Amino acid sequence: MTIRTATATINLSALVDNFTAIKLLAPKSKVLAVLKANAYGHGLALIAEALSQITDAFGVARIDEALALRASGITKPIVLLEGFFEAQDLAVLADNNLQTIVHNEQQLNEICNASLIQPLKVWLKIDTGMHRLGIDKQEFPRYYQQLSQSSNVQQPIILMSHLGGADDKSSSATDRQLSLFESITAGKANELSLANSAAICNWPKTHFQWVRPGLLLYGVSPINDLLSNINITPVMTLQSSLIAIRTLAAGETVGYGGAWKSKGKTKIGIIAIGYGDGYPRHAKNGTPVLVNGRRVPLIGRVSMDMITVDLGVNSTDTIGDIATLWGEGLAVEEVASCATTIPYELLCNISRRVKMTIK
Ligand SMILES: *Cc1c(COP(=O)(O)O)cnc(C)c1O
Numbered sequence: 001m002t003i004r005t006a007t008a009t010i011n012l013s014a015l016v017d018n019f020t021a022i023k024l025l026a027p028k029s030k031v032l033a034v035l036k037a038n039a040y041g042h043g044l045a046l047i048a049e050a051l052s053q054i055t056d057a058f059g060v061a062r063i064d065e066a067l068a069l070r071a072s073g074i075t076k077p078i079v080l081l082e083g084f085f086e087a088q089d090l091a092v093l094a095d096n097n098l099q100t101i102v103h104n105e106q107q108l109n110e111i112c113n114a115s116l117i118q119p120l121k122v123w124l125k126i127d128t129g130m131h132r133l134g135i136d137k138q139e140f141p142r143y144y145q146q147l148s149q150s151s152n153v154q155q156p157i158i159l160m161s162h163l164g165g166a167d168d169k170s171s172s173a174t175d176r177q178l179s180l181f182e183s184i185t186a187g188k189a190n191e192l193s194l195a196n197s198a199a200i201c202n203w204p205k206t207h208f209q210w211v212r213p214g215l216l217l218y219g220v221s222p223i224n225d226l227l228s229n230i231n232i233t234p235v236m237t238l239q240s241s242l243i244a245i246r247t248l249a250a251g252e253t254v255g256y257g258g259a260w261k262s263k264g265k266t267k268i269g270i271i272a273i274g275y276g277d278g279y280p281r282h283a284k285n286g287t288p289v290l291v292n293g294r295r296v297p298l299i300g301r302v303s304m305d306m307i308t309v310d311l312g313v314n315s316t317d318t319i320g321d322i323a324t325l326w327g328e329g330l331a332v333e334e335v336a337s338c339a340t341t342i343p344y345e346l347l348c349n350i351s352r353r354v355k356m357t358i359k
Contacts, residue, residue: 003320006240006277008350009327010042011359012050014233018219019054021230026200026207032079032193034214035069036061041278041350042218042236045072046358051217052076057099059212063089066098079123082133083107090114101125101160103133108143112150122147123158123193126184128177130164140184158191158210159184166198166206167223174203197222201230220343221333236347237327238354240273242291242319245311254308255300260285267311268299271323276304278349279325280339283307287338290324291317298338 022031033055039047048058048069057077060066063085066078083101084093087110093100099121102108111120124143127134135143147153161181165173178194185192193210195203200211201223215222219234246268254260254268262268269291275281279302287298289309296309311317326332326346336343 003241006273007355009237009357009359015235018232026211029207029211030056032057032059032212034059037348041347048074070096116152119154121154123160126161128161128180156190160193169202234327238325242269242321243272244270259301260299266313267315269309269311271307274303274305277354278351283339290330
């Protein structure tokens with residue numbers, strides 16, 4: 001018997017299906033597929049390769065991620081979603097045909113004053129209310145004019161902003177951000193981009209010329225309600241195996257701190273996965289785990305290399321049986337909620353110890 005330790009199986013046909021579903025929802029928009037943080041833990045080169053024929057562009061957060069994509073043979077446009085951090089990066093951008101966001105004065109000055117082997121494609125980021133990155137409304141005309149006249153900038157530039165609350169359909173924040181974005185960009189013929197995954201689902205008016213899906217591509221819902229207008233399939237399934245099965249009498253405790261106590265006689269299973277693999281340490285008692293097709297509760301604290309589940313007194317599971325932590329059959333959204341976090345964090349916390357395989 002071979003015991004399978006923590007393994008993430010990546011379903012590439014699900015990825016392509018999710019991409020197609022996004023196109024159906026935003027049929028007039030081009031797609032910038034967001035691959036930051038190792039493609040949300042799914043493997044940067046693998047995901048990029050699978051999307052390279054169908055997406056219009058890729059988005060990453062760091063120059064190193066963009067260079068890794070170029071090194072793996074990706075020729076599609078790549079956008080640095082936080083822009084460049086130092087003037088000396090500009091030569092690297094020009095050499096590798098990378099596009100950049102401009103969101104502050106320093107970047108504006110550095111790009112206008114550089115001497116480059118070729119002009120760069122620029123996305124000008126406007127702050128419409130999230131107050132993270134971007135320029136204010138009153139700064140817009142000056143940035144627009146300088147970038148539009150710079151010989152270091154490929155014309156026309158693209159205008160973009162980011163939404164802070166598109167997951168909440170009942171909030172007025174998105175409408176306010178959208179109308180500010182529309183008023184700032186009014187009369188401009190430039191391409192526009194506003195929508196992340198949640199806005200792709202909830203706010204068709206934000207789709208414009210470019211949508212920027214991350215989470216949806218990976219088959220995970222960006223909103224709390226059920227998704228009614230799009231069918232997606234999880235791309236990552238995280239699994240490991242039972243490495244021990246123990247019988248406990250009533251009143252016995254399990255794990256560090258004895259944080260769980262058996263009410264009656266039961267059988268417990270030890271699974272070879274822990275926070276060292278990226279399984280969340282704060283997953284609470286009762287977090288579901290799939291063992292042989294049934295949901296069993298996590299019990300006791302999550303250790304570095306192991307977790308414990310209550311299999312039940314009459315269970316017939318055996319050592320080597322597979323346990324699914326999330327993915328097909330068990331939504332990562334539900335596990336995230338049991339750990340009081342968001343699926344984004346669980347996915348990109350998958351550690352290097354986890355074996356990646358392709359389905
Ligand atoms: C991460 C990111 C996205 C994608 O967000 P999702 O919620 O995963 O769809 C889109 N745009 C920008 C600027 C981002 O940083």
